[in-house]
Amino acid sequence: MLEVEMPIPIAFHARMKSDRSKSRQRAFSILQMTAAVAIQIIMLTGAHADEGMWLFNAPPRDLVKQRYGMDLSDPWLEQLQKASVRFNSGGSGSFVSEDGLVMSNHHVGADALAKFGDADHDYLKDGFHARNQAEEKKCLDLELNVLMSIEDVTDRVNTAVKPEMKPDAAVAARRAVMAAIEKESMDKTGLRSDVVTLFQGGKYHLYRFKKYTDVRLVFAPEQQIAFFGGDPDNFEYPRFDLDVCFFRAYEDGKPAKVTHFLKWNTASLAEGELVFVSGHPGRTSRLLTVAELEYLREVQYPRILQRLNRLEVLLTAYSARSRENARRAKDMLFGVQNSRKARDGGLAGLMDPELFERKTAEEKRLKAAVAGRSDLASAAEAWETIDRAQKIIKEHALRYNLLEAGLGFNSTLFSIARTTLRSGEERPKPNGERLREFRESNLASLELQLFSSEPLYDDFEQLKLADSLIYMAEQLGNHDPFVRKVLGNKSPRSRAEELVAGTRFKDVDFRKSLYEGGKPAIEKSPDPMLELARMIDGEGRRLRDIVEQQDEVKKQAHGLIAKARLAVEGIGGYPDATFTLRLSFGAVKGYMENGKQVPSHTTLAGLYDRASSQEFAPPFHLPKRWMDRRNRLNLGVPFNFISTADIIGGNSGSPVVNRRGELVGIIFDGNIHSLVLDFVYTEALARAVSVHAGAIIESLRQVYDAGELVKELLGGASPL
């Protein structure tokens, strides 16, 4: 599934809500994948492919015109942009009615669904249906963002950061100017304002968002149909998943009235038909240098996978002990499995010699071109510079990840304690000098998370914390002075037990009292989790400084490479994915695999065939309602379909629209061949997988008796 892994600037990532791309599957097809990828790479046609995760202020007008004969007009683009919604929990979505109805994937809504549940209610598993507005259920900490405008502020940012500055001064200067721009913008417009880094530091754009924090759940199907086939079928195709759910954005306690929303078209899609995807791809690595890719292959991916494997085993074993354990761990376990499959596929790509040879040749060509042009002399050293910075990051990555990125302290209670501790330090500082998450323009979002009433379970917190302390002791060694200090002559499990049992951070009022009391109140508190956060804070900040400084060095060098590439290749291109809004395009298109034609669509009939061929054994069983109502369904309705659009984790929930801008589907996955898209685009076999709009309407009507929702989606005049 294509949920995003939240960006952390380094090595590997603390959060499991997740690149949610996947890669492991039937052994046989794994084994065949690499050869297939190799063929794809060879067959790549370069500039003429359906490639690109384009910026809305630099859309692929020429390419779309040339390949599909269509002109992208400004109003068409504006409509799609403003109907697109970002889920800050890690995904995409869209407005689908004028009354603020938002559609996304079930697996994007999973976080919110899981937080509603308790021992007697498992909404994630069983689904939810509000039959009227009064029944719509307010999410605990979900924030939606709608991109209202983009402004290029590269010059202002780069003017503030002088080339002669040392990295620490440059980091401070960049942080200050970005915070200032954001604060000014927020004060002026009232909108959430983020300066986003593009082209690895080649460009800085100011993104202004309309923000919704009162978001209510309207409808979710059972997880069993949303994620039919489970981990085995994840990142596979053909597929049969109703991976949708519906929320409603509220303003001032009433459904938000929105101007830009998508009208539906439930007709079948023709083979070759042009479609667009508007969503938030989380992270790609296409513009990395060969040395950076090697770092991914040799260090980062193996480490991530090692940790994902251990978490998957930990969570699976915990889940097997009881139904309630399974409920508590389900959302996190899904994220872990999803990331594991995605990273497995990514690593397979990185270990394919063909991919590396191609990347190496490309870099060599660009370096040669730069060497031949005196106007690009400033870029000549850039690769070396990045390599040096990467080496310094590598030296510190392990400790950084454990201490600062949170891998050594895998506990929500710890995260809350640390954020509270730092709020006392950071909030009194001038806006431009704060750690970036405490910048004025981000505080409201941060507080939404910090004061979330998400239920926390002692046993689950202890399990995660103990495991991460063991992991830290393994990685740094039990003799490491820092490890000894953190454990305090206790075993990791005893220490975790003592911390979770002793902390008061489960209590939201306690969090608020410390946050509002500020530094004096925080300093006085003897809370053991706060003590732990205090104990590691200096070292964590020190490591963060090192990493951020080298990241700054890399940004500047990447900026030079980006300029050189533009000068040499003469095209604008698109930046690597950064969880900002992007436009992709492509054709609805089947493919040939192992001599067999894989069709571009599946149907509802195929769902029942697949379940029956697996004897309805989990994860191929169907919810009771789907068993009972089979005869009511028009089994010929398209269920899932594929296209060549360029997507990646974070695109989950992205609307798929046709030339007229009508919603025809919703992205929820990529096939196994798409996992290489992290590093290189290919359209030979890689496909984006969507739920077809027609199947959504058909099942809402025939399986869920959700006539009121269908009416809202289709308006008065149903095309069905």
Place this chain on the structure above:
Amino acid sequence: MLEVEMPIPIAFHARMKSDRSKSRQRAFSILQMTAAVAIQIIMLTGAHADEGMWLFNAPPRDLVKQRYGMDLSDPWLEQLQKASVRFNSGGSGSFVSEDGLVMSNHHVGADALAKFGDADHDYLKDGFHARNQAEEKKCLDLELNVLMSIEDVTDRVNTAVKPEMKPDAAVAARRAVMAAIEKESMDKTGLRSDVVTLFQGGKYHLYRFKKYTDVRLVFAPEQQIAFFGGDPDNFEYPRFDLDVCFFRAYEDGKPAKVTHFLKWNTASLAEGELVFVSGHPGRTSRLLTVAELEYLREVQYPRILQRLNRLEVLLTAYSARSRENARRAKDMLFGVQNSRKARDGGLAGLMDPELFERKTAEEKRLKAAVAGRSDLASAAEAWETIDRAQKIIKEHALRYNLLEAGLGFNSTLFSIARTTLRSGEERPKPNGERLREFRESNLASLELQLFSSEPLYDDFEQLKLADSLIYMAEQLGNHDPFVRKVLGNKSPRSRAEELVAGTRFKDVDFRKSLYEGGKPAIEKSPDPMLELARMIDGEGRRLRDIVEQQDEVKKQAHGLIAKARLAVEGIGGYPDATFTLRLSFGAVKGYMENGKQVPSHTTLAGLYDRASSQEFAPPFHLPKRWMDRRNRLNLGVPFNFISTADIIGGNSGSPVVNRRGELVGIIFDGNIHSLVLDFVYTEALARAVSVHAGAIIESLRQVYDAGELVKELLGGASPL
């Protein structure tokens, strides 16, 4: 479960049939374990505990007399020794009728059960019942050993290995003298003859075994009742598992007539009653130096667990794709999960500061005593010597494990190819100069494995091989010249696919033709798997030499420490476990945990309660037969029981006997607190878990209609 991990002399272990001790479980009780272990350690009463895995030629006569007032007579010991059976696939068992009937655990028989199966038959899952001799099913490659005699050959071995020899000469000399002793013994007695190393090199004993290679399956229950509660309940107590199966040893095509077999006593056991366990504990680490224990904690255990986690994820995902995949992977997956849980518990013990403080204090005391006695001067340097040798091993451990111990080539086809290759080199050599597995006295056992008609599946072989090649590339780096050579500019998956598709080693006749054709035939064969084995053979042998030489250095030093300990502590003691026959003793005894009394027995009634409290959800569901026949059972019959006997992985299937030598149960597990027994004995909470003899008879009668088996077990006069 207490299946053994086959001994490999180093770092970590290739085989997954497995120390099958377990450790992960409900988070809460894990978290409480460490505090509990600490208490146990404090409460340890030293020499008066039910401690020890005693040699049959040095039994704990004084201790048993002193604690339980019983005299261990020679005939009593001989009867138990010769009724005990070793399963070379990794477990223990016993003769239970004069017609060669052998009882062991279902999970020990799992290997044989799995090898019988095909897409239409899943004997491991569904069980098996031969209603007469004709239906008994011959195992493909199972070897049983019965220990007939023990002879101390320490002096002869040590005389051959001169103190002034360099390690390489010492290794050669020791190998030669051991092979010579074994060959002589085999020629003289016709028995399998192994010189076993005890006390880490302090003693060498010649063990002579009667060997059975025609072994037939008689009865196995469904895995669901044998392993009720699955991974969640593994290494837990209270338990409700019918973990038994029955084989029959044949000689000359007829059931073997045996003199020594165990009579049954199905009566309930009293609290405090003395019981004995006779079995084959696989490996303990109680006599290791502190530096060696630190190596386990810092290097070996984390590495093993990292690999087990990745294998568990790999096999679980493969299994989820279809019922047939699940069948193919089931036995291996069980072994992996079992080892993972055991190692998790072991690492928790190693990370408990109390355990390390105790070990450190003990070592300090012994060193001080040695320093004060001139007659022990030779031992003074031993700890330093071990430490130096351990450091050299550490440097080479990773490559050794990948290249020589097989972790980089996890494929049965590869193992077969390498054994074939080496057979061509080794068999022409004089017996004493061969690699140890090719010594004359072991060849018949080796051939039984090599020519096994165990079914091998291309997809499963590719899956494992590809994953292990990726693992190797991750660990050594993709730039490593050796990795590049092995992969041959292919991705790991393509390379695995090519190797498995291209090799002919699936064909047993092909194996035989090369093995019998010897070096000339092997050299001519272009089989790709053989080519691979050839490619890495030199490097593998080089690493093995280094490791075996340092192992020799450690053996000599441990010999000196063992002598010093004997001189200082004045007691004989018992050696660390080595998968040789040992006698343990203890009392049937409940314990207090979290303020609650845990009873010494469970009953058949408890099985149904546990299943029902978990809503009969897997792994807590019951086979249909057990649901249907509940009313026939006497639910008051004891099902499982616990005792303080000192056991570890490898003891699975060990008979439990009373003072009269009557069989009262069969070991199948230890509780969670027993996982620390690897390093230190404790009887506060650690318990061995057995199936009660009465429950076996009751279920054979009432659930399986196996009257003929009951009759054979109980003879004419049933005590029931």
